[in-house]
Amino acid sequence: MLRKMTLMLAASAVAVVAATGFAAAQDTLKIGASAPKTGPLAGGAAVTHWPNIKLWIEEVNARGGLKVGGKNMKVELIEYDDKTSGEEAVKNIQRLATVDKVDFIVTPYSTGLNVATAPLIARYGYPHITTSAATDNVPEFVKRWPNSFWLLGTSKQLAEGVADALAKLRNSGAIGKRVALVNVADAFGLELVGAGKPALQKAGFDIVYEASYPLGTQDVAPIISAAKAATPDAFVAFSYPPDTFALTEQAQIQKLDVGAFYVGVGTAFPGYAARFKDNASGVMGVGGITPDSKAIQDYRKRHKEVTGADADSWASATTYAGLEILGQAIERAGTTDKAAVIAEIKKKPFTTVIGEVNLADNVNHNIWAVGQWQGGSFNGVASAGIAGAKAPVKKDAWK
């Protein structure tokens, strides 16, 4: 008899534990993330992507979680490395959706991986708020995947920003009209040069040197010396981080003194300013931040405090804004129903660290295209739809 009692007690104890465990599980919101921790894009993701996920989740949980229909739900992260491989990323999304059964998914990192995973994310019906994809196919992608949102702008906007910034410099008499134009031969570089070259020509610039180089090239001395031989007034490179650094160092060593020096992804990294110090001053690159925005300054401070690293001055804030939008949309919709959240995202604009973001047609039209290092800050100097750009200044000779 006694033994039976004990058994029953034990059984009910198990039942109680199971029940509370279940209840606790319901009060957490499971968020899945798949992005590079290894492979060629791990370097960019480690600066721009992962720290913002960490920051956002810490902040949301610190204030008690997301308020979903009168209930506070803490956020739990399930993260996977996609090894910078589209196939791996697709497998991760599948696992997150079917095995981990996450409530929502954070955008993958980079244009390529977002496009690779978009069909699957669409099939599982998750909102897909991309914050590190810049491509001209956005209108087509929106039609194909109505659950997808694009915050970082298009290649065309980014490239036309360059022509815009250079034209401002030329009109102020700082530079002439000779431009050397180089690009990394992968999707990003090709799209930007495809849009940038006609934009520069239309703005009245002469392309005096043009070349592309393979992905991963760091021995760029011949490129700089050939560019220098063409005596340009401006140097424009649609480059990736390793080559962005290499091109800058070579330009400095070979004294490629131009009034405007633009390099691509990586210029906005905090490591760029740290490495080139005074020589970074006046360098232009992809991205930019609203110079005097209180929200941005505050965000950058929190980023540094929580993650221990500085935010970059391009997609970092956008990545954070994408998560803010997801959180706000869930709270506004008051449910974890994915379709309802998608509808909510389109309904009304959001207030984020990058300002007001309106996604009524799934695309954020207001983006910084070109930033310039001015006194330690990577200020936006050319934008689409954002006011408050600083005037670009002439680059001084390399020291």
Place this chain on the structure above:
Amino acid sequence: METIVTGILLGGTYALVALGLTLQYGVSRIMNLANGETLVAACFIAFWLFTSYQVSPLWGLLVIAPVAFVVNWAIYMLLLRPLVDRAKTQGMLEVDSILATFGLLFMFQGLMLRGFGGAYTSYAFLAERFEIFGTFYGLNRVVAFVAAVLISSALYLFLYRTRYGTAVRAVAVNPNSASLVGIDVARAAALSFALGGALTACGGALLSTYYTFNASMGVVFTMKALIIVIMGGVGDVRGAVIAALILGITETAVARLIDPGLTLAATYALFTLVLLFRPQGIFGRQQA
């Protein structure tokens, strides 16, 4: 002229990348796929010494080379020796060592990701102008080139002018006959593997002064080293150096005179030509 100097400097870089693998593959018969990871690990250590303790990467070599030597010695003794002992043929050893070092590659990569994170890392060291014939070159690249010359000359003197070096070369040519004339093949192979690892690490420390690197970049260097080692003739230091210089000059000339987009094409075209007409490599011997 400028193109040639730039090309020769680049050749020096490539020699640094490839010399270690030449020894490891040529003498120890270990196709070390984790070669690039050794190099990147040395980049990180040089970076760490420089930023945390203000130790110049050149002085850092004094730490990095012995550490790499010991670590590679241990790897050979613990991990690769059993493969060598059980391998019935050289082909079997090559397959086994490729698989084992492939695993090592991921282990090293994981450790570096843990320790240093995945971000791009770079620092400025001797990023100054150095004038040769009226044109400016990066002083860090010139220093790396000088180091490459010193290292390969020392290696050459060791291999061709010392008794033990001759023994090592004998092992490279034919391990079985070498043991017949009283050479301790096992010891020579372990030493070459460790020395190769130390050379690769030196290369990494020097490269870190002008390359931007991250924890997952090792395979890029392994690929380059592989091409150079095979072009030069397996196990031949002179061949590796000459192959590195040829590649450096060709890539630079193609980039400067034709199109930077064709550098990779030029590299692989050269590689294909060597494989077609001198499959044993520039200095390689015909297999008996």
